[in-house]
Amino acid sequence: MGEENQSFVAEFIFLGLSQDWQTQILLFVLFLSIYLLTVLGNLLIIILIFVDSQLHTPMYFFLRNLSFADLCFSTSIVPQLLVHFMVKKKTISFLGCMTQIIVFLLVGCTECALLAVMSYDRYVAVCKPLHYSTIMTQQMCLQLTIGSWVSGALVSLLASADTYSTEMAIFAMGVLILLAPVSLILVSYWNIISTVIQIQSGEGRLKAFSTCGSHLIVVVLFYGSAIFTYMRPNSKTTKEQDKTISVFYTVVTPMLNPIIYSLRNKDVKGSLRKLARRKSFS
Template sequence: MQSLDKKNHTAVSEFILLGFSSESQVRMVLFTFFLLLYLITLLGNGLIVSLIYLDSHLHTPMYFFLSILSLVDMSYVTTTVPQMLVNMIYPRKTISWGACLAQMFIFLVLGIAECVLYAIMAYDRYVAICFPLHYSILMNRSVCIKMVILCWSISIAGALIYTIFTMRLPYCGPYKINHFFCEVPAVLKLACADTSFNDKLDFILGFILLLVPLSLILASYVRIFASILRIRSTQGRLKSFSTCASHVTVVTMFYGPAMIMYMRPGSWYDPERDKKLALFYNVVSAFLNPIIYSLRNKDVKGAFLKVLGNKKTAR
């Protein structure tokens, strides 16, 4: 039986991504909607990266991490959305075994990086608000670079564990993934083997990669809010609350659906709900990040107006 499983596993050459509705009219509406959403996401995040690079006033730890978050978001949606758009147009919705493996790994690396980045950004705000006089020392260039290296190290290690333990299982058909990309829970449903070990592993990894960063974020913001309440100036309190509120909003949008997806028992699998959840923490959060961080941020708006002013002067 084991040899048969291995034979079937090695015979897998491609999967079929079922995606969303099979009706042509619905597919075209969804294609137009997600194409616009994707282009706006790239434009918004690309604009933030460009402004931070061009304006020396934004060369601070907070904006350094924000620029990395924007780059991660652009890469994050590019891992899944173009494949989804192609599958909405062409009737053949296949993805090769190798491409599915690569998509799963890259998606996980970027998703885990986003989790860790949110925690780093929360710590940055904690130091800025609770220890303003020591901020330049505690968050110097060397510390920021080490944090980013740690972020990517954790992301790659976590993604490797997820991917290896998912793709090592035998897949004996049918090879139809009821999702719009190769995500771990959807792919595991096709395995013709006991996946209880994977369920336990996914829960443990979810605890380490989701709950631990979330706990650090919550701990940081408890201290932040306590410090804000001690600020005598009403204007100062409002400004601090405004800065923190944007971060809390983004964190809630991302962590909620991700925890439901990766920390629930395998028996709770619901493909239609999972597709909506994946859209939320993959596409919607990446779309909203630049809006939340830029529209409520005077520094970013000032940098944008400055760039526009320089262009008009040059003309």
């Protein structure tokens, strides 16, 4: 193709969630509130795990990384969304769009890997409790975490090339970054359930399931919405539905994660109470 026939995209136009101005104002307030809760909740989790020595365990090390990923994940999308609620010209530059996509993929794919790593950690804790400290060493946790971030970086680099030029390529990457970690999660929880069933006491079963409950809820919320969005054939009749699902896992899920882990976790709630008492006495 000759150079005179080539066209270069300088910016993209956002269709938005609504064309009604009053609805956009309401959505701005709603999404701003959700974003502030997301930032405060995930920062609180990160701070609690950092300052409380009782939370210096592999599970909370991974949780701290997950909270940081959630923070970045939401920040890569929501501020731009808030801006476009309040302006008439809803555009984004090509460079800005590309940067947003790369950051979104980096953090999103890292979160997929982290959730899989956390499921493996729960598998070792429940199925191999006597060997937990020798398997989930500090070095192993660091390697698994670095591997999660590296995998996200590799996928985002593919996005900066021409890999995403066709719908089939998007589908193939969806298989790689969604189904591969899901497979590890399913295998881990299959072994966890098989082990828990063999526990004789009801109290022991409840304790074993409680260590996995929060993580399992987060997995269902994140992967359920993501798979529903990306692992289906494209259809014009589902565009509005796709918008709703996309908003859920990019905006709502990062807000829910710290709430789920804090409300269902005795250690996190205990650490929060200690931090509150420390602040009240200072």
